[in-house]
Amino acid sequence: MMLSPELVKEMLRDVYDPELRLNVVDLGLVYDIACTPEGEVDVLMTLTSPGCPVGDEIARQVHEALSGFPGVRRVGVRFTFDPPWTPERMSEELRAELGLD
Structure with missing residues (x-):
């Protein structure tokens, strides 16, 4: 199976915010996913607040979820607060x- 942003997004549904116990995709924490044919994956995401204490744990889960996929050679996770999460x-x-609706 070819690595794509859509596939990465599906794999990230298994990554949960440990405080809220909700997955990072449905929470809207994933802003952008970039994949290269060489197996490099970069995920731009946010946290629910700049002071969120679980950023390292979420980054670890993202690495774990993606690193096991065949062909993935590197996983990068970068956090941004622009725009802030709502x-x-x-x-x-x-x-x-x-x-909430």
Whole structure:
């Protein structure tokens, strides 16, 4: 199977914010995914707040989730707070499940 941003996004659904116990994709924490034919993956993401204490744990989970995929040679995770995360970034399904719609 060819590595693509869509495939990486699906793999990241297994990465959970340890405080909220919700996956980082549905939470809207993943901003961008870039893949190269050489097996390099870069994930640009955010946290729910700049002071979030679980950033290192989430980065470790991202590395773990992606590094085991055949052909992945390097995984980079970078955090940004521009734009800042808001609940509106959550998937429609998660917002509905949490009663935020």
